[in-house]
Amino acid sequence: MISNRQPRTTGEPGFVLVAALWILAALATLASIYSAYALQTVDASHVLDDRLQAEASIRAGIELTALRRLSGPEAARPSQGAFTLRVGRTKVAVRYRSEASRIDLNAAPPDLLAGLFAAIGVDSDKARVFADRVVGWRTKSGAGGSDKEAGFYAESQTPYPPRQAPFDNSLELSLLSGLPMRVAERALPFVTIFSGQAGIDVASADPTVLSALPGMTPEIMSAVLRARAKAPADPNALLSLLGPAGSRAATDSSKAVRTSLEVAFDNGRRVLAEVVFRLNENADEPYDVLSWRDDFDGPITLAGEFSR
Helix, strand or coil, rough: CCCCCCCCCCHHHHHHHHHHHHHHHHHHHHHHHHHHHHHHHHHHHHHHHHHHHHHHHHHHHHHHHHHHHHHHHHHHHCCEEEEEEEECEEEEEEEEECCCEEECCCCCCCHHHHHHHHHHCHHHHHHHHHHHHHHHCCCCCCCCCCHHHHHHCCCCCEEEEEECCCCCCCHHHHHHCEEEEEHHHHHHEEECCCCCCCEECCCCCHHHHCCCCCCHHHHHHHHHHHHHCCCCHHHHHHHHHHHHHHHHHCCCCCCCEECCCCCCCCCEEEEEEEEEECCCCCCCCCECCCHHHHEHHHHCCCCCCCCC
16 A cells, blocks of 8 residues: 655754754854943943043143132242042042243253253263253254254264254153163153243252252252241242252243142042143133143153052
8 A cells, every 4th residue: 555644854853953053143143242342332432431521620620720820919829739629420639830840951051951960860970961962952053053963963873963943842852862761761750841941940849850950958958848848938038048059940930830630530440640731811711731641541650749
């Protein structure tokens, strides 16, 4: 007898099961990719939000610093100070100091520059040589005359000539022929290109900068530091204490201010920033930003103002 039953196809259920498993695996992979993308998008959104908040907090700190520097008669304005404020989700700690507390690479005379190099550990002969390199870098050669500084760079096989123009950045110290990188790095916290002053502000300068003053002695230094500890310190009294070391000293007259800021978020994140700005008393904008650094683009050091 001939049967009408079709033969059983044993492979079909297995094929369907394998296909279903492949589809589920593909869906799981797509879900995983979407989940990772969504998380990255959220993280990126948080980073952008934090950056906007940090920049607003930094800007608020700068504006309050400018207000403090512009308030009251010029002779009574503090050349340094500190305060805190609350901005949105952040607490902002601000320290500010006149840029005249640093030695200006474009304006300082050779003896003050040599004094700085000596103050950071360079022997006196090399200190004078390094001071000459600074002056030679920033000074345009005489018209029609021999360029001794360019000749020195050529003789030392430095692959570039001196700038023969004002320093555009303090980091150019590392380009001076014959000046070791370690010396440039030690000098950087004490120099600037923004004060425009030949002397330094004795009321706010770091003790290392005060040590650079020609004629400075340990006794004079101690007397100045004791007088500065009194609040408020009398700038004219400080100048009188300097005696022979006062030729390169002044009271604050720079419009440039350096602010160091720490922005602390409620979630524990911290952002450090350093901003140098110049005050504009008779302009529509009260200040111009000259330099802005924050650690969103990489860690920065604020010369000991705030520690990590």
